[in-house]
Amino acid sequence: MTQHYELLYLVAATMTEEEVHKVREQVKRILTKYESKITLEESQGKKRLAYPVDKNHQGYYELLEFDLESAKLVELERELRLSNELLRHIVVKKTPKTAGKGLLKVTRVSAKPDLDLANQTPMTPKIASKPQPTAVEKKDDSSKPRLKLEDLDEKLDEILEGDIM
């Protein structure tokens, strides 16, 4: 059975752009050897690694998408693992092809409106009991601190992220 796969591999940044190009060609050759059809090719560029890999602190990330007979995957992975140029690689099943979007995006749509309702429901009885203008004012008051809290949370997240870096 043919499956759609995604391959991400990591090449050391000590290589020159030219050498990386060679590696790219080599990987593609391996893929075609196993009769896979490449549907997408993307260089993610030079990135700082989260931890040193074989004393490399930076690396080029290269992304490929392809269709492959699933029985051949084991052999393909073996060959990739044996090639010295790749520091890391990962092959993952890719369900919706990147070209054909919007297949799975239909199911749960109304999550956001639900949340808004949840925020407003405690307010509604008060609005009903009081004359309208004051009720509107009250609504504004209550919505402001909520927004601020969200901003605060976001800021906190940013600070925490900063710590990680």
Next chain:
Amino acid sequence: MMNKQRNSNDILTKPKVCYFCLNNVQIIDYKDTQLLRKFLSSYSKIVPRKRSAVCSAHQRELANAIKRARVMALLPFTTK
């Protein structure tokens, strides 16, 4: 009693809705490190559901995505 406690905590806690359900995300991409970092603690541990309010189905997907990203050196296993 329980209700009262919950109300007082409301100020501190985020709204209890899963981020991925809210944004209608079906597949969590392990390459999206900016997003995944939001679900890591300051020690780069995966944040528990209790704190991140992610639903169980998405937490499982998220954990897999983070682990994949770690293998590819996109995310750290630990920091300090």
